[in-house]
Amino acid sequence: MxxxxxxxxxxxxxxGASSGIGSDLARLCSSLGAQLILCGRNVERLxxxxxxxxxxxxxxxxxxxxxxxxxxxxxxxSESIPVIHGLALNAGINYISTVKTLNLKALHHVMEVNTYxxxxxxxxxxxxxxxxxxxxxxxxxxxxxxxxxSMGNSIYSTSKAALHGxxxxxxLELASAGIRVNSVNPGMVETELLGxxxxxxxxxxxxxxxxxxxxxxxxRDVSNAIAFLLSDASSWITGTAMVVDGGVTLR
Numbered sequence: 519m520x521x522x523x524x525x526x527x528x529x530x531x532x533x534g535a536s537s538g539i540g541s542d543l544a545r546l547c548s549s550l551g552a553q554l555i556l557c558g559r560n561v562e563r564l565x566x567x568x569x570x571x572x573x574x575x576x577x578x579x580x581x582x583x584x585x586x587x588x589x590x591x592x593x594x595x596s597e598s599i600p601v602i603h604g605l606a607l608n609a610g611i612n613y614i615s616t617v618k619t620l621n622l623k624a625l626h627h628v629m630e631v632n633t634y635x636x637x638x639x640x641x642x643x644x645x646x647x648x649x650x651x652x653x654x655x656x657x658x659x660x661x662x663x664x665x666x667x668s669m670g671n672s673i674y675s676t677s678k679a680a681l682h683g684x685x686x687x688x689x690l691e692l693a694s695a696g697i698r699v700n701s702v703n704p705g706m707v708e709t710e711l712l713g714x715x716x717x718x719x720x721x722x723x724x725x726x727x728x729x730x731x732x733x734x735x736x737x738r739d740v741s742n743a744i745a746f747l748l749s750d751a752s753s754w755i756t757g758t759a760m761v762v763d764g765g766v767t768l769r
Contacts, residue, residue: 522751525552529579529600529650530748531643532556533586533636534608536563538709539658539744542737543606546745548576555580555599557609586635596642603650604748605643607636608658610677614670614717625673632677637684649697656747657685657701658740664759665703665767678703682759689757698756702743705763707735730765 530547534540536558544554548571558564561583568578580599584591586609610632613624640655662671663678682701689699706725726734743762746752761767 523550523746523749525550525603525749527551527553527577528603529553529555530604530606531595531599531602532606532608533639534558534610534658535567536560536583538608539704539707539737539740540606540608541567543608543741543744545571546738546741547604547606547748548574548578550745550749552604553577553579555582555602557582557584557586557595559583559585559609586639587630589638592635592639592642596639596646596648599643599648601648601650602643603653605640605649605653605655606658606744606748607639607656608744609635610658612671612674615673616670617672620673625676628673628677629680632674633680633684636681640688644692644697649695652696652750652753653698654748654752655688655697655699656744657681657699658744659685659701659703659759661703661705661761661763661767663703665761666705666763685759686757693756698747698752700747700752700755700758700760702740702747702760702762704735704740705729705766707737707740709737728766728769729763730768733764735762735764 530552532540532544535544535556544567564583568581571578582595613628659681660678662675663682685699685701740762743760
């Protein structure tokens with residue numbers, strides 16, 4: 519029997535591939551037989567990820583280093599890629615602010631990175647007719663977008679809530695074309711971004727105790743879920759927000 523979690527040389531485009539969940543997903547998809555197109559902002563880290571994959575026998579068809587909020591860069595990517603079977607949209611940022619102190623500049627920037635850029639890249643690839651039949655699109659979103667609220671997280675939550683709404687509507691619109699659209703919604707994940715948002719180690723330690731499984735996620739916990747939704751194993755799943763959160767939203 520064929521392994522339906524094997525990509526069999528399908529072409530997968532991954533954004534945010536130079537670090538965190540995106541880089542781990544690239545390694546995982548490569549190990550499952552995917553041919554990769556990698557996008558990231560940091561050329562040095564993107565090259566490290568790409569070189570490691572190639573050294574381990576994987577295939578990196580293209581690398582694109584640039585800012586996903588730059589419409590010219592999005593156009594360049596969408597026009598230069600071959601037909602793809604999967605699109606994993608991982609790039610994202612956070613911004614801590616109370617409702618009283620939030621400002622329009624920060625709100626616009628977070629929305630531009632977390633919401634507008636993945637939506638516009640998907641649209642451009644669609645218009646360029648670069649999705650294969652039965653392609654799969656997966657947004658990396660967050661439980662903050664529709665299930666869990668926290669102090670100071672209103673801007674980030676807003677950006678992910680908007681992404682959640684778009685994902686469901688896109689899934690409905692594109693179903694007739696055979697294109698599936700889903701999202702993965704993690705709780706707190708231990709990446710290099712942890713600790714860079716003004717939250718202390720003591721606060722993190724207290725927050726970990728709210729997770730029924732007793733820990734924060736690892737990048738591979740989330741990558742496994744994304745890879746599943748990209749693969750043929752999820753061929754009858756669309757419009758779904760898969761929660762990967764160690765059980766924290768059970769409380």
